[in-house]
Structures are given as C-alpha cells and as structure tokens.
Amino acid sequence: MNSALDLVVVVWLGFCSVVVLGRPHHSGSDLGSRFVSENMEKDIKALEDPLKLLDTKLVGEPVFRHLMGKLDVKFEKHEQWLLLNATLDVYLNIFSNMLKENHPEKVKQGLSRLRGKVEDLKRSYYQDRLKMKIQDLADIKTNDAVVQRKAVNEFKEVYQRASQLGTILHQRDKKVTQS
Numbered sequence: 267m268n269s270a271l272d273l274v275v276v277v278w279l280g281f282c283s284v285v286v287l288g289r290p291h292h293s294g295s296d297l298g299s300r301f302v303s304e305n306m307e308k309d310i311k312a313l314e315d316p317l318k319l320l321d322t323k324l325v326g327e328p329v330f331r332h333l334m335g336k337l338d339v340k341f342e343k344h345e346q347w348l349l350l351n352a353t354l355d356v357y358l359n360i361f362s363n364m365l366k367e368n369h370p371e372k373v374k375q376g377l378s379r380l381r382g383k384v385e386d387l388k389r390s391y392y393q394d395r396l397k398m399k400i401q402d403l404a405d406i407k408t409n410d411a412v413v414q415r416k417a418v419n420e421f422k423e424v425y426q427r428a429s430q431l432g433t434i435l436h437q438r439d440k441k442v443t444q445s
Contacts, residue, residue, distance in 0.1 A: 306383060309376040316373045351392045357384050 314320055330353060337346045361381035365374055407413050 306380065309379050313373060313376050316370060347392070348396070351388070351396075354384050354388050354392060357381075358388075 310319075318324075333349065333353070337349065341349060358381060361377050361384065364377050365381070369377070
C-alpha cells in the first residue's frame with residue numbers, strides 16, 4: 267500500500283471481523299472521513315482470540331454485509347437511514363446479549379465500549395425521530411369528534427401524498443427487480 271489513499275478497514279459483522287485492504291470506496295455515501303477510531307479497532311482486535319472471530323465457520327453467510335453492499339445502489343438516503351437505524355438496533359441487541367454471557371472481564375469491557383459507540387452514534391445521528399413521529403400519530407385522539415372532522419378535512423391531501431409515494435416506490439422497486 268503506497269498511496270495515502272490506501273487504508274485498512276475492519277468491518278464488524280456480528281461475530282466476525284473481516285479485514286479489507288485497499289483504497290477507500292468513493293460513492294454517494296463516502297464522506298471522505300474515517301469514523302472507526304483506533305481505539306475501536308483495538309477493541310475489535312482484542313476480541314478476535316477470545317471470541318474466535320477469525321474462525322473459518324464464521325466467514326460463510328454474512329449477517330449484514332449483503333445489506334451494506336446494496337445500500338447506495340438500491341436505497342434512497344431516507345431508506346438507508348431507516349435500515350442503518352434498524353441495523354444499529356440489532357447491534358445493540360447483539361452486544362447486550364453477548365454481555366449477559368459468561369465472558370472474561372476484558373471481553374465484556376470491549377463489548378461494552380462497542381455498545382457505547384453504537385449508543386453514541388444513535389444519539390448523535392439516529393435519534394428515533396421517525397419513532398417519535400409515529401408515537402405522535404398513535405397519540406392522536408381518534409375518538410374525539412373535533413379530531414375526526416379535522417382528519418376528514420385533511421384526508422384528500424394525505425391520501426394523495428400516500429398514493430404518490432407508494433406509486434413511486436413501487437415503480438422503483440419494480441425497476442430494481444427487473445434489472
């Protein structure tokens with residue numbers, strides 16, 4: 267690796283880390299910055315032996331890699347955000363479950379730091395704005411007569427918008443499956 271653009275990336279895939287050597291991938295999602303800190307890389311590296319992350323049985327069917335490869339190609343930014351938010355939730359569950367297991371303290375500390383990084387990332391960029399909006403919708407008093415009449419007044423606009431978006435997404439999905 268001669269160029270300043272060459273790098274080593276450690277990808278954490280559930281219970282498997284994969285080292286990728288090469289140049290940074292320049293795509294719509296590439297922000298030109300490295301977000302995996304040296305400390306995070308050290309934590310992952312320290313987990314390799316005790317968790318047997320390099321075991322050949324773990325490199326078969328990926329957990330998340332198939333989705334990550336399709337994000338830029340098949341999904342728009344808002345869909346990517348939703349999928350990555352859900353993926354981070356899965357990682358929180360994975361790390362939480364692993365922390366409940368009988369691992370040495372060093373392993374638990376590393377897993378806990380990785381879990382903390384996911385929590386920080388979610389807090390910074392993936393706060394569940396969508397979930398909050400959905401909760402706001404769930405809190406609407408659907409048995410209130412005034413709310414009901416207001417909703418009927420707004421129905422055409424909402425129906426039109428939902429139909430437009432549904433048509434656009436259906437056509438896009440249809441094109442993707444045909445190609």
